[in-house]
Amino acid sequence: MKMRVRVKLYATLQRYAPTGTELGQHFEVAFDGTSIGDLISHLGLKKDQAKIVMVNGNRATDLETELNENDIVVIFPPVGGG
Numbered sequence: 001m002k003m004r005v006r007v008k009l010y011a012t013l014q015r016y017a018p019t020g021t022e023l024g025q026h027f028e029v030a031f032d033g034t035s036i037g038d039l040i041s042h043l044g045l046k047k048d049q050a051k052i053v054m055v056n057g058n059r060a061t062d063l064e065t066e067l068n069e070n071d072i073v074v075i076f077p078p079v080g081g082g
Helices: 011-016 038-045
Strands: 003-009 029-033 052-057 058-060 072-076
Touching: 003 011, 003 038, 011 072, 029 038, 038 072
Parallel strands: 003 072
Antiparallel strands: 003 029, 052 058, 052 072
16 A cells, blocks of 8 residues: 655755646655655655655654655755855
8 A cells, every 4th residue: 555645845856846846835645665765765866865854844853754644744955055
């Protein structure tokens, strides 16, 4: 059975969202697995691209954090600039 969560991607990660998804708009993802790391892999991200991950408004510090059906996962890349 696939896990279903809602995902929001910001900044440079927006390119991994489905076509037509606005910045900050969530989209549904169904994937095999249960952890944040599983979700990140499913999205095609490298683990170091997910610098800040929030689950239902709470910061997750471990990619092994288990997700629940219908969680809202927000992912930010490392901050760049100069």
